[in-house]
Each structure stands twice: as C-alpha cells, then as structure tokens.
Amino acid sequence: MTAIAQLAAALPPGRVLTDPDVTDGYSRDRTFLPPGRPLGVVLAQSRDEVAETLRWAAAHRVPVVPRGAGTGLAGGATAVEGCVVLSVARMTAIKELSPGDEIAVVEPGVITADLDRAAREHGLMYAPDPSSYEISSIGGNLATNAGGLRCVKYGVTRDSALGLEVVLAGGRVLDTGRRTMKGVTGYDLTGLFVGSEGTLGVITEAVVRLRRAPADPPATVAAEFPGLRAAASAVSAIIAAGCGPSMLELLDRATLQAIDDWKHIGLESSVEAMLIAQADSPDSAAVAERMRRLCEENGASFVAVSADPAEADELVGLRRLAYPAKERLGNCLVEDVCVPRSALPEMISAVEAAAARHDVTICTVAHAGDGNVHPVFVFEHGVPEPPPRVWAAADDVFRAALDLGGTLTGEHGVGLLKRRWLSLEIGPVAEEVQRGIKGVFDPLGIMNPGKAI
C-alpha cells in the first residue's frame, strides 16, 4: 500500500483526495506562484484527524502544507512538491461565545466575518477585519497575524488571540495561552504561533478576544485629493493630532480607476487619491469634523462627512473591492510594506519613484493609519512570473521601507514571496535564532518547508 493510501485508510472515508484535477484547486493561494504537486489533500474535520495526519507525515517524512481558506497573498499555502496539503477549512464550529468573558472559542476554519456576525448578536465584535474577511479563515488570520481596516484602533489578530490549541509535527497536542485577559505563565507561545505561517504546527482551536461593538454607527469621512502624497500627509496629520480613527484607508488613482472601470462609481478626472476615515467613538461627529479640517488643510479638493450607515457601507465596500478590481487588470504581485506612520508620505514617494524608474504599473492602497502600504505591481495576464523590471521595482520598494525604519510585511507574511529579502530586515543573529526555534518544534523540517524563514 502506498503511503498516501495508508493515510486514507487511517482516516474516515472521503478525507483524502488524490485526483490531481481536484487537488490542484487546493494547491495555490491567491498569488501567481506555481505550486508543486501534492501527494494528496486531507480535508480534516477534527483535531484528532489533524494529529493522525501529522503522525503519518512524520513517519513517512512527508512535508505538510497547512491550509485555511487559501486567500493568502504570500504563497504560504502554496503546495510544495510531494507534500500533503492539510486543509482545516471544514473545521468551522464556534464552540463557545461568552459575552460575560468577552471571548469566543473557535475552530480554525471559521470564516472571519461569520465570527464577527455571531459576536454582534451579543453586542460584541471580533475586531480584526482583513479586506478578505468574508473569505478568509480565523486559522489563516492567526497564522499570518492578519491586519485589516479596523486594526488602526483595535489592533491586529495577535491582539485578539488569547490561547491556541496546536497540533505539533509528529501529532502531539500543545495548548498555549489562556482564557483570561491577562497572564504571564511561561513564554508567550501564543504570540509565537501567531504569524508563524504554518511552519511550527497546525492551529486547531483558538480562544479569541471579543470587544464591545460601538453603540452607534460610525461617522465616515471621504476625502478626495489632487495628489497621493497630499493624502498621505493628511494621514500623518490625523494620527499626529490624536484623532484616534477606527479606520483610515488610502486608495490611489490607479486603484480608484480600476474600481471605476468595473463598478462605474463616477470617478472625477482630477482625483488622484482618496482617503476613507471613520470614527466610532461616542464623540464621532466631532472627531470626523477634525479629520475633515485636517484633510482640507492638507490639500483635499473635496471632503464629505456622513453618519449614514448605508453610505458608510458603500464606501468601505469600495475599499474592499480594491484587490479584486486590480486582479482584472493583470497578474498582480501584491506587496505589503509597513513604515512608521510619520514616514508614510516618504514611502508613497518611494513607490511612485519605483514605478517611474522601472516603468511598472503600481496601484497603491494602504491601511494608511497603520503605515501599511500595499503597492500592487500589475503585469500581464498569462505571464506566470513577474518580469525582471517588476522585481526590480519591488526591490526598490522593500529597501525604501527598510531605510525608513519599516518592515517588509505588515500583515501578509513572508511566505515564499519575500524570503529572499528576509535577511535584509532581520539579520544573521535573528535568522539563526528563528531557525533554532523552528528546529525545536519541527526537527524533521516537514512543516510548511521553505516558507516564512
């Protein structure tokens, strides 16, 4: 019996897929990266099935690629040759939702927005909301330490992760963290697993923090600018003035144009950038007015303020369309640098300079309130790899971010895409320490090999 047939026999019927036409659909994330051919795909439905798979993988020295919803933008869930793809997308139970303790206990396959909707029924919310929150999973969010639109006020996924259940390479089950808001017993293993991109183990359950949902709809500010740098300066001014927005998003002309071409939003020709800001505090109307003034002082050509929830949903919906709109233009290399917020205008200038220097189309959106900039390098549909001029422009952008005191990736992770730049940021000592940590959890080197570190 082949190794994969042994695994199929050890799991309940239907859990292991081996037909290449089917497994191909589980072999890629949302990057252009060509996957290796997996031996099979496991559709696990419980922690015990994950553990069985990891015991089998260790015995047969088979690489394991953990997979959530496959929406990643760094190649983290891209299959490697001869691996087993271990999908936890069918583990979708919200096992507990405690309004008293403001926590939820969830399986990893829960879709992010589903958890938020469940929490809202109790006057709570699950704050981290990547633009992909209707299609990404909590397990994937934890494994990438996903950010999102509300993170400027409520923090990234790590700030909502209290405890994890993780199946380690070889099948042992590790519980990290706790159900309490505080706790310092032992090393912070929860923090270590958050953002580890499936290289240390498979998350099979999480205790996450919920927060009170704001009582009233947010006040929303939409500001149009004649230049991207002016919009970035307005962001820095809003942060420096202590407005405390609950959302502060930036879209450039190319992104707005892509959305307009698709959804016909009536974009004026003079608009080069748009800021979408929200305030959800009890004094949201006053905060929105301050943000309006700061936008005007920094050169906005038009600013609208609204407390109408339908208008707010429409604007935020536009922002969430940014990535799919760009995918219509061509293949995309989606980047994710993050800089100190005061350096946002310089970062924007560096992106514009890289586009001009290498003659590359770059559409930029930003979780601007976090200094997190997504330059999206567009190249031709059907071309499997970005051409050299795209990589050269990306290289310029990465180096500029590091020179400004920033990082290569604010929220998407290193995956496969950014590994070659990793040492530029973390240096040899940190690399050695990280390899040591990997070795402790995964001595055989079979957990998502070649990714993240």
Ligand SMILES: Cc1cc2nc3c(=O)[nH]c(=O)nc-3n(C[C@H](O)[C@H](O)[C@H](O)COP(=O)(O)OP(=O)(O)OC[C@H]3O[C@@H](n4cnc5c(N)ncnc54)[C@H](O)[C@@H]3O)c2cc1C
């Ligand atoms: C339209 C669009 C918008 C996006 N917007 C944002 C955004 O605003 N912010 C943001 O942060 N990201 C964004 N992303 C990227 C992506 O949605 C996130 O990285 C998300 O967290 C990935 O979740 P997933 O369930 O799809 O994970 P996958 O893509 O399946 O996996 C991602 C990584 O996590 C690992 N992994 C998955 N599940 C587990 C598990 N249970 N245990 C261990 N490792 C696991 C995988 O091995 C891989 O390394 C966007 C993507 C798209 C397509």
